[in-house]
Amino acid sequence: MKFYQAENYEAMSRKAAEIIAEQVKSKSDCVLGLATGSTPVGTYKQLVEWYNKGELSFAKVHSVNLDEYVGLAGEHEQSYRYFMQTNLFDHVDIERENTNVPNGLAADPEAECARYNKVIRDLGGIDLQLLGLGHNGHIAFNEPGNGFELETHTVDLTESTIEANKRFFESADEVPRRAFTMGIKNIMQARSILMVVNGEAKADIVCRAFTGPVTTDVPASVLQLHPNVTIVGDKAAMSKLVEAGVEVE
Ligand code: GLP
Numbered sequence: 001m002k003f004y005q006a007e008n009y010e011a012m013s014r015k016a017a018e019i020i021a022e023q024v025k026s027k028s029d030c031v032l033g034l035a036t037g038s039t040p041v042g043t044y045k046q047l048v049e050w051y052n053k054g055e056l057s058f059a060k061v062h063s064v065n066l067d068e069y070v071g072l073a074g075e076h077e078q079s080y081r082y083f084m085q086t087n088l089f090d091h092v093d094i095e096r097e098n099t100n101v102p103n104g105l106a107a108d109p110e111a112e113c114a115r116y117n118k119v120i121r122d123l124g125g126i127d128l129q130l131l132g133l134g135h136n137g138h139i140a141f142n143e144p145g146n147g148f149e150l151e152t153h154t155v156d157l158t159e160s161t162i163e164a165n166k167r168f169f170e171s172a173d174e175v176p177r178r179a180f181t182m183g184i185k186n187i188m189q190a191r192s193i194l195m196v197v198n199g200e201a202k203a204d205i206v207c208r209a210f211t212g213p214v215t216t217d218v219p220a221s222v223l224q225l226h227p228n229v230t231i232v233g234d235k236a237a238m239s240k241l242v243e244a245g246v247e248v249e
Helices: 010-028 043-054 080-087 107-122 157-168 185-190 201-213 217-224 234-243
Strands: 002-006 033-036 062-065 067-069 128-131 155-158 180-182 193-197 231-233
Touching: 002 010, 002 234, 010 033, 010 043, 010 128, 010 193, 010 231, 043 080, 062 080, 062 107, 067 080, 107 155, 107 180, 185 217, 193 217, 201 217, 201 231, 201 234, 231 234
Parallel strands: 002 231, 033 062, 033 128, 128 193, 193 231
Antiparallel strands: 067 180, 155 180
C-alpha cells in the first residue's frame, strides 16, 4: 500500500485528482469506479477545473458508482445519482449512458444486483476504484460483519451510518434504512484502488484499518490484501497512522 499525506483538504483533493487524471490520460476509455460522500467532493471539483481548462476529457470514460440508497429516485437530492450529476457528470463531457449507479427504485432488488454485477463484468472490470471511508470502517456500504466474498447486494445500514449521514437529510427518520452496494469482491477486483480520507475524526479508523488485522469487523482492512492501493489523506486523518510508524510520502 502507498500512503500520501497532504497538508490539507485542498492538497489531498489535488493529489487524488492527479491520480485519477493520470488514469484517464493513460487509458482514455478506462472504467472509473466512483464514490460519494463529502470527502471526494474536492477531488471532483479539481477534475472539473482541469476539464474546463481543456486538460482532461471524459468522452470515452465509463463509470460505475459504488452504491445507492434503496427507495430514492435519481432525481432525489440525496440520491447518489444526483450527487454524481451535480458534483461531476453535469460538468464534464462524460456520456450519461456511460455512467452507472444502481437504480434505487428497482422493483426487484435481487435482479438489480445481478444486473449491476453484469454491467461491471461487461465493461471488463474497473481500472481505478475511488473510495471514501466510513467512521466504522465501511467502504461503499459494506458495513462491519459483511462477508468479503459478496458482490453487489442490498444491506441494512447500521445506526452509526444512519447517524453519520443524517446531516444530509431533514432528520434521521428520513435517511433510507437500506442501500445497494458493490460488495468487497467487486471492489477487490478493481485493478487499482484510491482511497481519500480527511479530518481528525477518521484518524483512528484509518490506523485500525491499515495497521490492524484484516477482519470483516473493519471492512476497509481487506485493502491490505490488494496489490495496488493508494491512500491519500490530509495530515489530520493520517496522524495516528504516522504515530504508529507507518511510512507516508
Ligand atoms: C457513505 C458512503 C461511503 C462513504 C462514507 C464516508 O456512507 N456510502 O461510500 O465513503 O459515507 O463519507 P464521508 O466522505 O462523507 O465521510
